[in-house]
Amino acid sequence: MNFEAKRCGVQFSPPSIVLIYENKSTNKLRKRIIPVRKYSKDSDYRKAAETLKNHPRHRDYLQSVSQSQLERLHIILRDHMQGLSLEQSLASFRLDPEQDLNKLDDDELARKKGKMDELFEKNRKRKDDPDFVYDVEVEFSANNQEKCSWDEESDDGF
Amino acid sequence: MAREGSTHPDLDPAKYDAAEAVKIICLGDSAVGKSKLMERFLLDEYRPQQMSTYALTLYKHKATVGNKTVAVDFWDTAGQERFQSMHPSYYYKAHACIMVFDIQRKITYKNLSMWYKELREYRPEIPCCVVANKIDADMKATQRSFNFAKKHDLPSYFVSAADGTNVVKMFRDTIRRAVEYKQNPTDFMDEVLQELEVKVYSSNVA
Structure with a gap:
């Protein structure tokens, strides 16, 4: 059985993960609603996401959904249980390139990392890809490099 | 790392005295991709050991340098970077350092000077990239x-x-430089640290 996830989201009532996937053997799009059970406003979203990803009944469908996306969806579900609006919840994932992420707590940092993972997963070359190359070496010529504006302020060490 | 009373056997610094073992540390801000780099380099070998008591993650790797097999331990920060400083044992006996920043976030580049300064306080001479x-x-x-x-x-x-x-190129270069450094070390810091430990210990006894 081969399923390719197309979109993955949440539904608040009852709390569920909603998956749109393509069945590769029939080329048909299907929707699967996975209820999230025993999950409350105090639950550990990491554990819940991991349990779901490895769940014998769902894991084949969720193979192409990353762990971090499942974590993110569980965070949104939990935020809702804690009374946050969807807008507030989504705002917590937004990236501000000026923000010092060293200052965030575990939960806040996980949200930002989850957001970064979207691009990472999109650009990711996996070892199972047919064109995967382990050692990719690219030389970037130093000749036509421009000065970086980040070096302009005369800080200590730059 | 003897932050708690007993030391985990995997963290016993004495093992880095063996000729065929090196320790390589990673430094850099939160979310610059340190663990992702490890994962990409190690692929199937990727089996991190979370040392949550010590706020660090350890990755073991076997490398071939010249015709020798070398046991490489990579130390990754596991959130310790948020204290803007690492425990001294993180640096202790390290043979090379990989400093990472995120080209999308200026602050992670600016903070390199802070990480580099701390590194050089403990390890003035080890290879770094x-x-x-x-x-x-x-x-x-x-x-x-x-x-x-x-x-x-x-x-x-x-x-x-x-x-x-x-x-892969970056990691292989760094492993090679760590091994070269080990064969010809120029840091005296470890000896000084050990000297201090002995003194502190003896004064306690006295």
Whole structure:
């Protein structure tokens, strides 16, 4: 059985993960609603996401959904249980390139990392890809490099 | 790391005295992709050991340098970077250092000077490199010259943990430099630290 996830989201009532996937053997799009059970406003979203990803009944469908996306969806579900609006919840994932992420707590940092993972997963070359190359070496010529504006302020060490 | 009373056998610094073992540490801000780089380099070998008591993650790797097999331990920060400082045992007996920043976030580049300063307090001479990660997010970054590495005379790499660009090269270079350093160390810091430990110990006894 081969399923390719197309979109993955949440539904608040009852709390569920909603998956749109393509069945590769029939080329048909299907929707699967996975209820999230025993999950409350105090639950550990990491554990819940991991349990779901490895769940014998769902894991084949969720193979192409990353762990971090499942974590993110569980965070949104939990935020809702804690009374946050969807807008507030989504705002917590937004990236501000000026923000010092060293200052965030575990939960806040996980949200930002989850957001970064979207691009990472999109650009990711996996070892199972047919064109995967382990050692990719690219030389970037130093000749036509421009000065970086980040070096302009005369800080200590730059 | 003897932050708690007993030391985990995997963290016993004595093992890095063996000729065929090196310790390589990673430094850099939160979310610059340190663990993702490890994962890309190690692939199937990727089996991190979470040492949560010590706020660090350990990755073991067997490398071949010349005709010798070398046991490489990579130390990764596991959130310790948020204290803007690492426990001294993180640096202790390290043979090389990989410093990472995110080309999309200036602050992670600016903080390199803080990490470098701390590194050199403990390990004045070990080989170190500067890694500009996430170039897949903005290839234009590779046309910029980041001065920090040049200024400190450190090798630098444009890499992407996502598509793999230059990741393996960077790690192999660093392992080779760690082994070379080990064969010909120039740091006296470990001896000084040990001396201090002995003194502290004897004064306690006295």
